[in-house]
Amino acid sequence: MNRRGRSLLALLGLLLLVLPSVADNYVLSLATLFLFFAYTGQAWNILMGFAGQLSLGHALYLGIGAYTSAALFSHFGIGPWAGLWLAIALSSLAGVIIGFLALRFSIAGVYFALLTIAFAEFARIGFDHFTWVGGSGGLFLKVLQREQIDLLNLRGTPTVFYYVILTLAAVAFLACSWLMQGRAGYYWQAIRENEEAAQALGINVFRWKMLAVIISAAMTSLAGVFQAFYYNNLFPEQVFNIARSIEIILGPIIGGIGTLFGPIVGAAVLTLLADSATELVAALGWDLPGLKQLIYGVALFLIIVFLPHGIWPRLARTLKVPQ
Amino acid sequence: MPADFINLANVTISGVLTGLVYGLMALGLSVIFGVARVVNFAHGEMMTIAMYLALILFTSVNVNPFVAVLPVAILFFFIGYFLQLNIIQPFISRPEHAQFILLLAVAIIMTNSTLIAFGPDARSVTLDYLLESVEAGPLLIDRGKLYAALIALGAAVGLFSFFRFSLTGTAIRACADNWLGAKVAGLNVQHLYAITFGLGSACVAVAGCMLVLLVELTPAAGPAYTLLAFVIVIVGGLGSMNGALAGGILIGVAEGLAGLWLAPSAKSMFSFALMIAVLVLRPRGLLGNKL
Numbered sequence: 001m002n003r004r005g006r007s008l009l010a011l012l013g014l015l016l017l018v019l020p021s022v023a024d025n026y027v028l029s030l031a032t033l034f035l036f037f038a039y040t041g042q043a044w045n046i047l048m049g050f051a052g053q054l055s056l057g058h059a060l061y062l063g064i065g066a067y068t069s070a071a072l073f074s075h076f077g078i079g080p081w082a083g084l085w086l087a088i089a090l091s092s093l094a095g096v097i098i099g100f101l102a103l104r105f106s107i108a109g110v111y112f113a114l115l116t117i118a119f120a121e122f123a124r125i126g127f128d129h130f131t132w133v134g135g136s137g138g139l140f141l142k143v144l145q146r147e148q149i150d151l152l153n154l155r156g157t158p159t160v161f162y163y164v165i166l167t168l169a170a171v172a173f174l175a176c177s178w179l180m181q182g183r184a185g186y187y188w189q190a191i192r193e194n195e196e197a198a199q200a201l202g203i204n205v206f207r208w209k210m211l212a213v214i215i216s217a218a219m220t221s222l223a224g225v226f227q228a229f230y231y232n233n234l235f236p237e238q239v240f241n242i243a244r245s246i247e248i249i250l251g252p253i254i255g256g257i258g259t260l261f262g263p264i265v266g267a268a269v270l271t272l273l274a275d276s277a278t279e280l281v282a283a284l285g286w287d288l289p290g291l292k293q294l295i296y297g298v299a300l301f302l303i304i305v306f307l308p309h310g311i312w313p314r315l316a317r318t319l320k321v322p323q
Numbered sequence: 324m325p326a327d328f329i330n331l332a333n334v335t336i337s338g339v340l341t342g343l344v345y346g347l348m349a350l351g352l353s354v355i356f357g358v359a360r361v362v363n364f365a366h367g368e369m370m371t372i373a374m375y376l377a378l379i380l381f382t383s384v385n386v387n388p389f390v391a392v393l394p395v396a397i398l399f400f401f402i403g404y405f406l407q408l409n410i411i412q413p414f415i416s417r418p419e420h421a422q423f424i425l426l427l428a429v430a431i432i433m434t435n436s437t438l439i440a441f442g443p444d445a446r447s448v449t450l451d452y453l454l455e456s457v458e459a460g461p462l463l464i465d466r467g468k469l470y471a472a473l474i475a476l477g478a479a480v481g482l483f484s485f486f487r488f489s490l491t492g493t494a495i496r497a498c499a500d501n502w503l504g505a506k507v508a509g510l511n512v513q514h515l516y517a518i519t520f521g522l523g524s525a526c527v528a529v530a531g532c533m534l535v536l537l538v539e540l541t542p543a544a545g546p547a548y549t550l551l552a553f554v555i556v557i558v559g560g561l562g563s564m565n566g567a568l569a570g571g572i573l574i575g576v577a578e579g580l581a582g583l584w585l586a587p588s589a590k591s592m593f594s595f596a597l598m599i600a601v602l603v604l605r606p607r608g609l610l611g612n613k614l
Contacts, residue, residue: 054420105603109419110362110561114553115602118595121550125592136588242546246427253424290438290542297431304424308417 005321016166020159032162032230034271036223039169041251041263042176043219048249049258050185051212052192053102054109057116059244060123061091061217065224066234070141071133073153073229080154084225088218094119095217099210117242124240138235141228154229161230168226169264172219177260179215188212192258220248254303256310265312273299329461334579336464340472342575344533346568347475348548349555350482351526357562358499358519361411364423365430367548369524373399373531374540375437381448388448392474392532396525403524408517415516430545438542445539453536471533478529479568482522486564495519499562551591554598560611569610573597 019031040058047053068090069083098119102112128136150156154164179185187208190198199205228234238244255266277295281288307314316322352366363369376395380386410429414422453467486492498505498515506512551574556562559570574594581590601608 048420054423056423101599101603105606107602107606111557111602111606113419113423114557115599117550117553118598118602122592122595122599125589125595129586129589242550249420250424253420257420288439289443290435293431294435294439297428297435300424301428301432304421304428305413308421 002322004319008319008321013170020162025158028158028162030271030275032158032165034267035162035165035169036226037247037251037267037270038264039165039172040220040223040248041255041267042169042172043216043223044248045252045257045263046176046179046188046219047212047216049252049262050180050188050192051209052188053209053212054113055116055216056113056242056245056249057098057118057120058216058220058248059240059242060094060116060120061220062224062227062244062248063120063123063127063234063236063239064091064094065221066228066239067127067133067139067224068221069225070139070228070234074139074141075132080225080229084222087221087225091217091221091224092214095213096210099213103206103209117245120240120242120245124236127236127240130236134234136236138233140234141232161226165226165230168222173260173264180260184208184211250300252310254300254307254310256312259310259312261316262310262312265315266310269303269311331580331583333463334583335576336462337468338576338579339572340465340468340575341537341579342572343472343479343568344475344530344537344571345551345555345575346571347479347526348530348534349552349559349571350479350564350567351523351530352552353556353559353562353564353567354482354526355520355523356556357564358495359407359411359415359516361407361415361422361520362419362426363520363523364426364549365433365545366527366552367550368430368433368545369399369403370527370531370534370548371540371542371545372433372437373528374535375441375542376528377532377535378446378448378540379441387450388532388535389470389474392529395532396478396528399524399528400521402521404517404521406524407520408513411520412513412516430549434542434545437545441542443542445541447539448535450536467536471536475530475533478526479564482526483564485522491515491518551594554594556608557598558601558608560608563608563611566608566610570608573609 016031016035020028023031040062044055044058047055065084065087068087069080072078072083072086073080098116101107102115107115127133133139151160154160187198187203190201190203191205191208195205224239227239251266251270252263253266254269255264256262274292274296277292277299280295281291303311348366348370352363355361355363373395376398377388377391380391380395381388406429411422411425414425450467453465453470455466456463457466457469458464486496494505494510495515495518497508498510498512498519502512505515555570555574556567557570558573559566559568574597577593577597578590581593585593
């Protein structure tokens with residue numbers, strides 16, 4: 001990265017750091033949402049952008065993370081910092097199972113996407129009937145005073161949550177750029193571009209793809225832990241829904257698949273787009289259910305038609321920074 | 324005959340009949356994928372629109388869905404033709420995820436347009452004479468389901484014959500086998516792809532007009548139907564026409580029986596488990612050709 005890129009990145013980091021002291025709660029909640037999707041997008045991008053596996057079922061890992069930590073907390077009083085390890089372990093296990101089935105039986109492309117959807121949907125209906133964690137009625141976490149900060153149990157003000165997700169997103173970004181520049185990143189790109197050639201060069205395709213699935217699943221489950229403690233309620237119909245998986249993948253696809261900044265730019269654009277659609281509908285005074293999503297859908301359509309490689313590659317050229 | 328057995332037989336027959344309608348819906352998806360290699364993620368949303376058209380024609384001008392099915396199917400043929408030629412065609416050579424996002428955007432636009440136009444409430448069509456059942460010995464067959472299944476079967480047979488016997492159908496099969504070869508031979512591949520997409524859309528329109536007689540309708544039902552169509556074509560074999568119908572019947576019966584033995588809300592769990600098993604053990608589907 002050149003000097004110009006570094007200084008722009010530092011500026012963005014500084015802006016995000018001081019945001020809570022200048023922004024009101026509404027802006028802060030939007031920023032939290034943006035960072036949440038920047039983080040999950042980064043996690044998904046490892047699997048799709050780096051290793052070339054199209055997963056449409058990332059809600060599964062999100063849900064496993066959320067339900068594991070929330071169940072440990074509400075049933076046994078085990079806090080999220082201890083619970084997240086089990087969440088990571090369980091979603092990695094799910095990743096191993098899906099990855100093993102897909103790679104062992106060479107399920108790729110559309111078929112891989114459908115396999116991941118099937119697992120997520122299976123989990124959604126299963127959790128609907130899993131009464132220990134509330135079934136379809138939902139699982140609720142005890143809400144303390146919003147002003148009281150209890151970092152040990154991840155309870156606190158919106159600012160606390162903002163900094164938690166900011167840290168997660170920043171660490172994920174740094175980890176991904178480290179992975180990209182290391183051996184794993186080059187192996188993954190070699191596999192993505194030409195699997196047979198990579199194999200012929202002695203790369204163990206099975207092992208490296210498996211690693212991508214596991215890292216991606218583990219990272220996504222952390223977002224699930226965050227989600228459980230941020231929203232304090234979990235419903236299978238929302239957490240495991242295919243709409244959730246789609247929300248996760250829209251950011252990186254719109255921002256630019258396989259790039260480090262793509263998921264961040266995409267998450268920012270989508271958050272702003274959804275919010276401005278809401279505001280526009282409110283300002284016009286049209287109380288039509290669905291209008292907001294319609295605007296969103298049209299915008300999505302225009303982006304994919306006119307910017308096939310995503311926004312970031314184009315933006316990078318304009319800003320004169322390397323991708 | 325014991326009452327249990329009769330009950331089981333009734334559920335099975337009802338499953339077969341519903342399954343035929345599901346099968347026709349999946350047939351549309353399968354044909355589009357088999358020829359143009361486009362995975363239509365807006366399939367269920369298209370069907371929801373067809374269902375609303377049938378509903379509106381019935382409630383406002385009192386045209387019953389058995390009559391409305393023809394104009395709606397013709398309209399959908401042209402919608403599908405236009406969609407493929409003008410919107411999807413440029414994406415044929417682009418990666419799968421780009422196609423996916425494009426059709427997802429189309430699906431979001433469709434779902435929310437229907438939501439704005441018709442409101443969120445569940446609606447249905449009831450025809451008085453369909454409420455009586457047909458009695459065949461000790462068995463009771465729902466008249467609405469029977470007619471719906473017959474029309475779905477008729478449409479499927481029509482499509483099979485078109486692909487088997489007509490010149491255009493043969494040309495489309497040539498495109499599916501080898502599009503470059505078809506192009507070299509002078510076929511207008513883009514036009515043929517668009518016809519295929521149109522036919523797939525017409526299938527989904529017929530299935531929608533029939534399904535409106537069997538289930539309650541909400542604008543949000545689209546994504547669930549898309550998933551259902553995918554489960555069926557994967558189980559039957561993506562791109563296989565017989566497979567789509569057989570898969571539809573299998574899923575229809577399985578869901579009926581699962582509803583009888585398990586909690587009704589858990590019935591689609593079985594479908595997804597079946598889809599995973601087929602993907603792993605027999606990825607070409609039960610009746611699909613070798614990949």
